[in-house]
Amino acid sequence: MSKEYRLSGARYVIRHDDELYPQSLRRAPRAPERLYVVGNPEALQPGLAVIGARKATPYGRGCAHRFAKLAAEKGICIISGGARGCDAESHRAALEARGLTVAFLGGGCDKLYPKGNASLFQQIIDAGGAIVSEHHWDREPRPYMFRERNRLIAGLADAVLIVEAGLPSGTFSTADEALEMGKEVLVVPGAITSESSHGSNRLLYQGAIPIVDDESFEDALFTVLGMLKRQTAGKTPAIATDDPILSAVLACPASYEELYELARAQFGAHAREKLVEVIAEAEMDGIIARQPDGKWGPSAQLVASQR
Amino acid sequence: MAGRSVVAGAVLRGVQAQLVEVEVVISRGIPAFNIVGMADTSVQESKERVKAALKESGFQMPADRVLVNLAPSNLRKTGSGFDLAIAVGLLLATGQVDPRIVEHALLVGELSLDGYVRSVPGLLAYAMCARDLGLRFVCAESPDGLVPIDGLRAKGLKSLRDLRTGGFAELVYAQPDYAKPRNDYADISGNEMGKRAMQIAAAGGHGILMMGPPGSGKTMLASRLPTIMPNLDADEMLSSALVHSVAGEPLAGLLAGIRPFRSPHHSASSAGLLGGGNPVRPGEVALAHCGILYLDEVAEFKPSVLQQLRQPLEDGCVRISRADGTIAFPACFMLIASSNPCPCGYFGDAEKECSCTWQKVKDYQNRIGGPLMDRIDMHIDVKRVAPGEVIGQKEGASSAELMEGVLAGREYASWRKERYGEGGDSRDVISSCRLGQSEERFFEKAAEKNSMSGRAIVRTLSVARTIADIAQKPAVGKAELCEALTLRVRSGSAL
Numbered sequence: 167m168s169k170e171y172r173l174s175g176a177r178y179v180i181r182h183d184d185e186l187y188p189q190s191l192r193r194a195p196r197a198p199e200r201l202y203v204v205g206n207p208e209a210l211q212p213g214l215a216v217i218g219a220r221k222a223t224p225y226g227r228g229c230a231h232r233f234a235k236l237a238a239e240k241g242i243c244i245i246s247g248g249a250r251g252c253d254a255e256s257h258r259a260a261l262e263a264r265g266l267t268v269a270f271l272g273g274g275c276d277k278l279y280p281k282g283n284a285s286l287f288q289q290i291i292d293a294g295g296a297i298v299s300e301h302h303w304d305r306e307p308r309p310y311m312f313r314e315r316n317r318l319i320a321g322l323a324d325a326v327l328i329v330e331a332g333l334p335s336g337t338f339s340t341a342d343e344a345l346e347m348g349k350e351v352l353v354v355p356g357a358i359t360s361e362s363s364h365g366s367n368r369l370l371y372q373g374a375i376p377i378v379d380d381e382s383f384e385d386a387l388f389t390v391l392g393m394l395k396r397q398t399a400g401k402t403p404a405i406a407t408d409d410p411i412l413s414a415v416l417a418c419p420a421s422y423e424e425l426y427e428l429a430r431a432q433f434g435a436h437a438r439e440k441l442v443e444v445i446a447e448a449e450m451d452g453i454i455a456r457q458p459d460g461k462w463g464p465s466a467q468l469v470a471s472q473r
Numbered sequence: 474m475a476g477r478s479v480v481a482g483a484v485l486r487g488v489q490a491q492l493v494e495v496e497v498v499i500s501r502g503i504p505a506f507n508i509v510g511m512a513d514t515s516v517q518e519s520k521e522r523v524k525a526a527l528k529e530s531g532f533q534m535p536a537d538r539v540l541v542n543l544a545p546s547n548l549r550k551t552g553s554g555f556d557l558a559i560a561v562g563l564l565l566a567t568g569q570v571d572p573r574i575v576e577h578a579l580l581v582g583e584l585s586l587d588g589y590v591r592s593v594p595g596l597l598a599y600a601m602c603a604r605d606l607g608l609r610f611v612c613a614e615s616p617d618g619l620v621p622i623d624g625l626r627a628k629g630l631k632s633l634r635d636l637r638t639g640g641f642a643e644l645v646y647a648q649p650d651y652a653k654p655r656n657d658y659a660d661i662s663g664n665e666m667g668k669r670a671m672q673i674a675a676a677g678g679h680g681i682l683m684m685g686p687p688g689s690g691k692t693m694l695a696s697r698l699p700t701i702m703p704n705l706d707a708d709e710m711l712s713s714a715l716v717h718s719v720a721g722e723p724l725a726g727l728l729a730g731i732r733p734f735r736s737p738h739h740s741a742s743s744a745g746l747l748g749g750g751n752p753v754r755p756g757e758v759a760l761a762h763c764g765i766l767y768l769d770e771v772a773e774f775k776p777s778v779l780q781q782l783r784q785p786l787e788d789g790c791v792r793i794s795r796a797d798g799t800i801a802f803p804a805c806f807m808l809i810a811s812s813n814p815c816p817c818g819y820f821g822d823a824e825k826e827c828s829c830t831w832q833k834v835k836d837y838q839n840r841i842g843g844p845l846m847d848r849i850d851m852h853i854d855v856k857r858v859a860p861g862e863v864i865g866q867k868e869g870a871s872s873a874e875l876m877e878g879v880l881a882g883r884e885y886a887s888w889r890k891e892r893y894g895e896g897g898d899s900r901d902v903i904s905s906c907r908l909g910q911s912e913e914r915f916f917e918k919a920a921e922k923n924s925m926s927g928r929a930i931v932r933t934l935s936v937a938r939t940i941a942d943i944a945q946k947p948a949v950g951k952a953e954l955c956e957a958l959t960l961r962v963r964s965g966s967a968l
Contacts, residue, residue: 221831250831280832332826361826421856422666422959438669439952446955450919456963458834459814459821460684460854 171284172276175291177303178203186210194321194347198300204275205296209266213243214391215323215344217337218252218330223362223419224455226330228469229354230255233327233383235470238265242391245270245323247315248287248297250280252329252337257286259470260295267295268322272315273307275299313339320344325390327352327377331365338365341374350390352377357418411444415454419463475500475537478565478572481579482543482558483602484550485595487753487793487800488715490602492579494544495555497562502538508559510543512550519556522584526560530588530633535567549797551752554593557582557611560633574639578628579603580611588633592617597711597718600625615645618718620728622711649728656697659871663858667694670853670960672875675701676882677939680808680848682771682841682962685855686822691811694855695767696734698809700872701879702765704730709763712803716759733764735806739773743781747791748802758785759802771810772840779845786848808848811855812841822857850932852962882943889942899931906934906941907948916954925961933961 180186180201188210191197203210216234218226234244234256244260246253248269260267267290271279275297278284287297300318301311313336320326320343328351331337341351353374356363370376375390377383410432411425420428425445429437445462448454455465476499483490493510506520527534541559543550558580564570581599582590596612596619603610604625612619614629628641635641658668667683671694674681683691705713705727714727727733737746737757748756758766768774785791789805814820815834820827827834895901908916920930934949937957941949 221827221834422854423664423856423858426666427663438666438956442956442959443952446919446958449958450922452922457821458838460856461821 170276171278171281173204173278173284173287173291173297175205175288177275178207180207180210188212188322190324191318191321194317195343196317197321198318200300202275202299202301202303203296204298205291206266206294207296209243209268209294209296210298210322211243211266212322212324213237213245213266213268214387215245215319215326215340216252216256217246217319217326217328217340218256219332219335219337219362220249220251220253221332221362222251222255222330223360223457223463224466225356225360225419225464225469226252226362227255228464228466229329231259231466231470232380233329233354233377234259235263236380236383237327237387238263238267240387241265242387243268243295245319247272247312247319248283249312250283254283254286256329257290261289261293264293267293269295269297270315270318270322271297271299271307272312273299274301274303274305276303277306279307312336316340317343317347320347320349323349325350325352325386327354328366328369328374329354330356330362331369332362333365333368335365338369341365341369350375350386352383352386352390354378359418409444411441412448412453415448415462416464416468419457419461421461425462476566476568478562480558480562480565480575481608482555483579483581483599484548484554485552485598485719485752486548486798488595488598488719488755488759488802490595490598491548492602492606493548493550493555493558495558495562496542496544497559497566498540498542499535499563499566500538500540504536504538506539506541508541508543510541510546510550511548512543512555515552516543516550516555519553519559519584522553522556522586523560523563525586526556526584526588526633527563529586532564532569532633533567535563539563552593553583554581554595554599556584557590557630560584561636564633564636570636571639574636574641575611577607578609578611579606582612582630584633590614590630590632592619594618594721595719597622597715600627601715603627611641612644614642617647618714618721618724619644619646620711620714620718620724621646647724647728649730650725651729656700657872658697658700658875659869661690661693661697662869664690664694664855665869667853667855668870668875670851671695671698672701672878673936673939673943673960674698674807674809674851675875676879676943677850677886677936678807679850679936679939680845681810681851681853682849683809683811683853683855684814684841685811686820686825686857687813687818689855689857691855692736692767692769695765695769695809695811696736697872698765698767698807699732699734701876702732703876703880703883705732705763713763716755716762716802720755720760722760733761734767735761735764736767736769739768739770741774741778743775743778746778747781747785748793748800753793753795753800755802756791758782758791758804758806761806762803764806766806766808768808768810768845770812771845772812772837776840782845783847786845808845810841810845810849814838821854824857846962847928849962850936851960853960878943881945882939885945886939886942889947902931902935902938906938909948909950912949912951912954915951919954919958923958923961929961933957936960 230252238260244267326344351374429441433440590613592613610627614631629644785804791804815829819825895905937953940953
């Protein structure tokens with residue numbers, strides 16, 4: 167058992183009737199009596215929640231990074247749950263853009279979960295952000311607390327951006343909370359064959375605002391958060407490829423065997439040589455990456471850099 | 474009645490038999506039957522069998538003091554193989570049998586109560602001992618676990634009765650099992666890249682890790698490996714048969730040249746996997762000598778047991794140290810490991826949803842790494858094949874087609890090694906690739922981009938070299954490098 171990491175920074179207990187207590191949270195259902203905050207309590211301001219699956223694909227992480235960074239560069243506070251995967255990626259992106267970011271924890275602020283993110287939490291505090299919990303400092307995190315925590319993320323934010331959500335998932339439940347509170351839900355679509363995008367695509371079907379490129383994201387920020395649209399917004403240059411294998415991988419993650427079938431249909435006898443060359447070169451160029459389950463998919467760098 | 478005799482017996486130590494002189498002395502006194510010379514219980518029990526067998530065969534058991542000494546007496550004797558030597562020694566000492574018929578003979582066999590001779594495990598080791606000492610070898614008439622070896626003068630003895638006439642029989646050896654293996658890679662449809670990886674592994678003897686959900690055909694891919702490997706040559710067959718003989722395993726497949734395929738269950742203990750027990754018995758790694766060791770569900774093996782696999786993997790033999798010395802078994806094998814991607818098995822599966830938490834998946838995949846990763850050169854993902862593909866019976870590569878490539882690759886590799894004196898160390902691997910300038914630049918860039926370690930670079934190059942061997946190309950080109958890169962072992966930090 168590793169030693170419990172203790173975050174260093176100013177500590178505040180903000181009561182419900184305190185001035186520092188964020189207005190938007192007062193309206194949240196079952197608004198907590200007290201908020202336990204490490205860091206800058208003024209960071210608790212309305213912003214954009216960026217959330218997604220913990221078991222994230224490079225696509226999900228890449229999207230989280232890209233949009234969180236875009237928003238943070240405009241001075242929008244990025245709110246998330248400090249979990250692995252998409253959450254951690256959006257906090258990191260905000261830090262990279264020297265923006266403010268707030269992480270709501272499931273348990274108490276002295277019982278960090280996941281422990282591996284302790285240094286990220288410390289960076290958030292050091293950058294003027296805050297780590298917040300509705301529980302007492304030493305409260306052990308329990309699985310049911312995380313769903314409860316989601317209402318605070320949705321409550322504090324003006325809008326919730328979902329980059330990747332399976333079905334059913336905690337991310338999906340956060341979207342429900344947000345809709346109940348009347349907040350806007352922005353969703354990045356995924357391949358309909360990808361399990362990790364079922365939830366997000368379903369939300370789109372139910373009427374969430376689709377985010378399909380930087381422009382649509384900025385439009386959404388403009389309408390929802392009243393941000394001024396940046397005139398220099400670039401278009402999304404898709405990777406110029408007429409290679410059928412590469413375009414298949416970029417469209418939807420695929421296994422080696424599936425790609426081989428495709429290559430055989432295209433190139434016949436030299437399918438294998440052609441396939442391995444395309445794959446190895448594209449991986450080397452950072453366009454595609456191997457996912458934890460062994461499939462090939464678009465790399466996180468690629469998704470984050472398409473702007 | 475007083476008398477004395479000496480006959481030759483032997484005791485097994487690992488896969489080697491050591492000569493034991495069986496001295497029998499009969500002297501006057503109160504009737505007794507004693508065996509001395511560090512004989513354990515199984516040898517002590519032979520007294521009763523010898524007594525009964527002598528009587529049944531119509532010989533006399535002397536009503537005097539019988540003392541049997543097994544020399545050298547500092548060596549622990551075990552097993553029922555001394556029955557025959559003790560019985561014959563008794564018969565010689567009492568003058569019931571002509572000593573000439575067992576002159577210069579090593580006797581090994583267990584006796585049944587009616588005097589018939591049975592085989593004991595490890596006959597091949599005893600026979601080799603007899604041959605090396607220039608002795609004749611006498612054992613049961615149709616011995617289990619014995620194969621013909623050059624320079625051995627061996628005879629069979631059916632029953633003690635036949636000693637009266639000196640009627641030894643010719644040995645009836647076990648017949649090789651030439652039955653065509655029922656397994657064929659053509660049975661597997663839709664896993665062509667997996668089959669290709671198996672071909673490369675078989676050609677270069679590379680260790681391979683397969684990851685995929687339950688029912689994706691990992692075991693099918695692995696168990697068909699012997700069908701694409703070249704047959705055992707005479708030396709390999711003998712050294713592998715020796716281990717199987719000592720372990721009491723059937724030899725018919727080996728005699729036909731089929732390489733052993735061992736797949737120990739993940740509950741295997743370290744004694745079962747590496748050898749152990751008393752007397753020391755060869756474990757699965759020794760039985761896989763010259764063949765394939767398949768560790769299914771490798772993450773479920775006890776980490777301490779896997780840790781112990783390191784030494785045999787590095788040295789090609791397994792050493793078991795005991796208070797009375799060290800025993801070595803040959804253990805030169807190809808390692809195939811497979812694993813589910815996560816505890817529930819369905820992480821990344823197209824249809825079933827994975828029920829594991831992220832941390833669990835990560836922990837599980839980390840368990841696979843560890844000690845064995847040093848010896849695994851390739852990592853493939855095996856996907857479940859859609860029912861349509863299985864029923865549709867699309868034609869895929871068959872074992873015969875794959876074997877062509879394996880044989881071509883092995884032939885070229887041995888020619889190349891002989892011609893250029895290339896060994897297996899990392900510098901030789903790199904120089905044997907003969908990378909051109911543009912290939913070198915390409916590979917350097919790939920290694921940098923994928924942050925490969927030095928070891929990963931060498932292993933990727935050795936796989937690329939094997940791929941070029943299959944195509945019988947003197948130099949590794951870009952195509953081979955690309956294929957090797959897609960098969961490389963990925964670091965656990967991919968998660």
